[in-house]
Structures are given as C-alpha cells and as structure tokens.
Amino acid sequence: MAQRHLDPTDPAATATAAAGPPVPADADALADYLRAQATEFLRALRLHRESGTGAHGSNGSHGSPRSHDAHGSHSARRSDRGTPAAAPADAVRALRRAARRLSGTLHTFQPLLDADWAESMRPELAWLSGTLAMEHAYASRLERLLQALHRLSGSSALPAQQTAGRATAAVSATVPAAHPAPPERGSLTVGAAKAGALLDRQLTLARTRAHSTALQALGSSRFHAVADKVALLASEVPLRATGPATSGTTATSAATTSAASPTDLRPLAAAAETRLTDAVAALPLVTAGSPYNAEALIHGLSPDPVAHPQDAPWHQVRLLLRLHRYALEVLAGEEAEDCGDVRLLAAGEALNRHRDAAEAAAAAAQAARTPRIAPATAYALGVLHADQRHEVEAARYAFQHSWRKEPIRLP
16 A cells, blocks of 8 residues: 655655655745745736637637736736746636645645635635636547547547537548448447537537636636635735734745744645545555456446446545645645656546546446437447446556555656
8 A cells, every 4th residue: 555655654755755855844835835826826817818818719708807907917927927928728727727726725724824714715716627627628528539439430540639510520431331340340330420429519518518607707706806815815825823914025024924823734734645545545446456347337337327436436536636746735845846756646647537537438328318319329329438437447457556656756
C-alpha cells in the first residue's frame, strides 16, 4: 500500500522532503498561494474579456465584472506582462484551473481562514469551475465515443477534431460498400453510423446547452460577486484570529502577522493525505490489480439510469487526490510546479481517464435507452458501452500500478 508522504518515520517521505525545496509551513505560505491563484484567476478573466468572445471560443456578449478593473487590474497587468494573447478556450481553462485550486485550498485549510468568508466563497468557486467545465466535457465525450466507434468498426482513426455538424458524416463514411464484413463485424459497422449520429445529436445538444449556461453564468450577478471577492483576495487574505487581514504589500506587515499568529500548515495537509490514503485503502485494488475485471460488467445491462455503483468510490479518490496535490503545492510555495510527485501525477492521470471512460459509458447507455431505435444501433451502442467499461477497468489497473510505486520526485 502507498506510503504517507508526511510521516516523519517514512524513509521515502524523508528523502522526498530532502530532495524538494524548503517547505514553508506558516500562514504566510497559505496567503501567498491564495493571492497567486487569485491573480491567475484575474489574469485569465482579463484575457477572456479581451478576446471578445464567449466561453470556449464562441461569440458572446457578456463582460467582465467591474470589480476586476477596480480591484484586480494592477495584479492582472503585472501577471500578464510579456505573455502572448491566449485563445478564449485557454483563458476559460485557466479560469477553471484557478477556481479549482482556490476552492480546494479553502476546503483543506479552512480552519486557518475566516469561517464565514470561506464557507461562502468555496461553494461559489466550485459552482463556477463546474459550470465552465461542462461544455468541454461534452465535446471530449463525443470525440471519445466517435473514436471508439471507428476503432470498433475496424476503420481508420477519426481525425483529430471534427466539427459538430460533420461528425455524423465521418462515422457514416466508415461503412464499407464493396467488401461486406462478416456477420458479427457487419452488424456493428452498420449500426455504428446510426449510433454515431444519435450520439452526435444528443451530445451536441447537451454541449450547446452547456455553452449557453456558461455564457449566462459569466454574465450573471453571481459571477460578478465571485470575481469581486477574488479581486479582493488578490491583495488581502482573511486569516482567522489575526485581527486585520494578511496583506503582501510590505515585509513588515507579513512579519507582524506571522509573529501574531504562528500556525503550521502541515497538520492540515497531513489530514488531507490521510483522507486520501483511507479512501484508497477502501478501493478493491486486489480486483483492480487484474487487467480484466468481469465483476465490473455485472450492472452493465441494468435499466437503472443512475451512475455505475462501482464508480463512486473511485471518483471520490480522484477528488481527494486533487485536494492532496493542492495542499502539497501550498507547502512547496513558488516551486510547486517543479517538485511534483511523479507517482501522484500518474495516479491522477489514470483517475482522469477513469472518469472520462465512465462518463462515456454512461452516455452510450443513455443513448441505447432512446425509444424506437434500430436493433443494429442498439447493438453498436451496447458494444460501445462494454468497450468503455473495459477502459474503466484499464484505468483502475493503471492507477493501482502507479499508486503502489515508491514516491519519485521530479528533479
């Protein structure tokens, strides 16, 4: 089983700490990290506004909140200096990234922050990150499923990116005309075109709705209020039991705050790691240690539209792993991007693949429940669902393989 990094008796953890940069463990490190992420949030928001487009590159009419210009323009200009203009999708991705890190850090280190402020701020950041992520999720899901249909029908790989309106034609072009396939392959190939068309319609509609929701969110008073608070956070961090908020404007104020409130971030970071290791210990890693897990397909034909019962614990581990990584970033300070644990990065990538495959399988199953579809279409969707569930098992196997390795730090 995986070792806990912060255990002082663990030789691997000791070597990891020795190889990494000095670890600041006071409240100033937390304040610096929150200010840095708030600045990244404002920088991404400014880039998104200057692009003149809506979420993910489509035209839109929303504007950025006045608070960005009033409170955060100086920080955003300073961060944006010398940086080339980013695409709208890149700006939205950076906005989501900063919002996730702010929300996760507030969750882990909430006892050190003003309780009312953290309780009100964290769910709003989670709402924003989740809302902005939906359009990209639907687009990636459709591309993943069409790629799988091409692979399963024995045709060449789908091009890197198809527009929503031409995806169906690309799938239809894979049906052979001159050389019919054997009965088993032919049933899948004929159904693949209609299955691709059905998935294209359903997921493109969902993506369009998610795009509209993102545009409405970015133009809402709720988002403006979130951006106002983030702009204030870029200059002042409301720490608990410190009197005035911690500011990074002068070294004297930082030293005074540190002396007035000696806090250690390590216990809270260790608690986040403990929650992760306990959740991993509850996973069926022995079963996932086999590249093929037949038990994962037991509920594959269930008419129940709810999520697969085996997936929830793995999704929870993915969230806890993300919180643990953010806590390590806070401890590592400015060197966070250069001292990540390769084992954690590989485990996180495996869990991301697990999430994508599980959601793609659910989309295929949902499409198969469409009334009055042809038997060949339902058959193709069933094969597609089983294929994605096998991808889920492959991701679980990759996770347990990476998790059991010794921690390795990047040089």
